[in-house]
Amino acid sequence: MANDNLLNIPMLLINSATYTPYFARFMSTPAAGGLAAIETKRIAQVTDALSAGLEQDQIAETGQFYAMLLIFQGHDGIDEGDKAAAVARLLKWKEQYNGTFVEETMERCLGALNNDRGEMGYIIKGVKVMLEAPLTKCGGGKGVCRRSMDDGQEPLSKCSRCKTSVYCGAPHQQAGWKEHKPLCFAPAF
Ligand SMILES: [Zn+2]
Ligand SMILES: [Zn+2]
CATH class of the missing domain: 1.25.40 (Serine Threonine Protein Phosphatase 5, Tetratricopeptide repeat)
Structure with a gap:
């Protein structure tokens, strides 16, 4: 080609x-x-x-x-x-x-x-x-969850493996997993 x-x-x-x-x-x-x-x-x-x-x-x-x-x-x-x-x-x-x-x-x-x-x-x-963006807004329930890092509530927790996605809690981490899975890996760098 x-x-x-x-x-x-x-x-x-x-x-x-x-x-x-x-x-x-x-x-x-x-x-x-x-x-x-x-x-x-x-x-x-x-x-x-x-x-x-x-x-x-x-x-x-x-x-x-x-x-x-x-x-x-x-x-x-x-x-x-x-x-x-x-x-x-x-x-x-x-x-x-x-x-x-x-x-x-x-x-x-x-x-x-x-x-x-x-x-x-x-x-x-x-x-x-x-x-x-993925580090400041809950990555679960796209378009549903409005939690962000600076809303004054409890801090969002990071995905423990890749640390490039954050969640308001376990339910939304589970809800966002299908979308996050292809991007989630522990980087070697
Ligand atoms: Zn959430
Ligand atoms: Zn991850």
Whole structure:
């Protein structure tokens, strides 16, 4: 497939993982080192022919993922040649998909690469809310339980295994288990 080298299965999986608290913890370990540099090289190597074979959604997902990597890792260790070529590609996509979600994600990437504090602050705030959500609101009975960490009542208790989900009590932990189970494991980092 034409898009194999840009959005392959491992990259799609990692992109999904960026939306979990585990990812933020993983990104601070040596094992995650260099991911932003690797993705920069991949984007730098996208040709017009390869780009033409990509769906709009795939480009948006690439941009979203790349922005997350840049936020977590910065761009200090990235090869300057790769960075210049990647910026050129991001600008092409931004122009090509003007007025769509692609343009938005490209602006995030370019903002991160240019140390645009306004753009970065906006993204970091969003990421923080996303990562903290499971740690501040009862994860049982979605849409039913309104207990949160700062309502002044008894503190919510954390899932003892993963510590990335909180509950008001055993009944809601049980109610939320089916949804939480696929995300629950004791991380090695
Ligand atoms: Zn609850
Ligand atoms: Zn858990």
